[in-house]
Amino acid sequence: MNFRQARYPLGCFPTPIHDLESIGRILDIDLRIKREDLSGLAAGGNKVRKLEYFIADAKAQQATVLITAGAHQSNHVLQTVAAARKAGMRAIAVVPGPRPEKFLGNLFFDQLLGAEIKFMVTDRFFEEVPGYLSNCQRELASHGENAYIVPVGGSNALGSLGYVDCACEMASQYGDAGLVAPDYIVVVTGSVGTYAGLVAGCSDVWPHTKVLGIVVNQYQFSRRESVAQLTNEVARLAGIQRQWTSEELYLDYDYVGPGYGIRSEAGDAAIDLVAQKEGVLLDPTYTGKAFAGLLGNVRSGAIPAGSKVLFVHSGGLIANLVD
Numbered sequence: 001m002n003f004r005q006a007r008y009p010l011g012c013f014p015t016p017i018h019d020l021e022s023i024g025r026i027l028d029i030d031l032r033i034k035r036e037d038l039s040g041l042a043a044g045g046n047k048v049r050k051l052e053y054f055i056a057d058a059k060a061q062q063a064t065v066l067i068t069a070g071a072h073q074s075n076h077v078l079q080t081v082a083a084a085r086k087a088g089m090r091a092i093a094v095v096p097g098p099r100p101e102k103f104l105g106n107l108f109f110d111q112l113l114g115a116e117i118k119f120m121v122t123d124r125f126f127e128e129v130p131g132y133l134s135n136c137q138r139e140l141a142s143h144g145e146n147a148y149i150v151p152v153g154g155s156n157a158l159g160s161l162g163y164v165d166c167a168c169e170m171a172s173q174y175g176d177a178g179l180v181a182p183d184y185i186v187v188v189t190g191s192v193g194t195y196a197g198l199v200a201g202c203s204d205v206w207p208h209t210k211v212l213g214i215v216v217n218q219y220q221f222s223r224r225e226s227v228a229q230l231t232n233e234v235a236r237l238a239g240i241q242r243q244w245t246s247e248e249l250y251l252d253y254d255y256v257g258p259g260y261g262i263r264s265e266a267g268d269a270a271i272d273l274v275a276q277k278e279g280v281l282l283d284p285t286y287t288g289k290a291f292a293g294l295l296g297n298v299r300s301g302a303i304p305a306g307s308k309v310l311f312v313h314s315g316g317l318i319a320n321l322v323d
Helices: 021-027 047-060 075-086 105-112 125-142 157-176 193-205 224-238 265-278 287-300 317-321
Strands: 017-019 030-035 065-069 090-096 116-120 147-149 184-189 210-215 250-252 308-313
Touching (some): 047 065, 065 125, 075 090, 090 125, 125 147, 157 224, 193 224, 210 287, 287 308
Parallel strands (some): 065 090, 090 116
Antiparallel strands (some): 017 030
8 A cells, every 4th residue: 555645643643442341241252442532633533534634635725714514413523623723724614404592512612613604504415515615615715715625524535545544553553462353343434434444444454354334324425336436436545456346345224223313222222331331432423323233233143253343433422412
């Protein structure tokens, strides 16, 4: 693997890996967790690795403003706002729906960090927001500002390089600890960039490890064909000589629950289990549902007893303040 894209330091890396011994015994697997929630910027989370590439690119283009979009409780928006402020840029965040009377959770912290928050009222937010961001960029240019658009979730090939890096980091940590590679990595799959980067990176450093993505939405970008396309794009950018068809990817769509951002019974049960057995907090939108997917795949036998499993904790704790 050979790529030379510049990075702007934002996170506290490497993030730790540790055992989840109690749950591992219950499930009869060797279970470990990669703590991307401890990545160090704002409330932490998986977007920090992606933003190191975006900020470097924005700086190279002499951008003065970062623009991005996401749901009200988007971890991506929060981390992008924090990255912009750390890099000395203004931040504009576009979120769906009317302006709420009270800002809660991530929205409160977006405001605390000084973001300009724009509310976009539409039933087709994720389909229409790219055009909205482009219009915003043009308007800012007319006022002499150079705005840089960070895509939703930071999930394009450039941002996904952050999780090619993460795969290399995890392989190094396992090697230093004298551990063999995991049989399975389980990770939440939302805007897909984290999953795509891990699949591409693991193909180089852990070629026999299966990366299982637990999908938590029903948007176009999380469909199998779109996931394969992004995975192939990041592999090409990273210089990895491998391409995937949609059928070759390990994706589980059974844990979306009532919908994106809506709590599920299985997700809440997983949050309770991990909190009470391991003292680790998950969130209801992302990691709770992802861990529910891990549990379900072990119980069904899709992940066999005795397997070595690594769960990637992508962050999202502030969302627990909502409700």
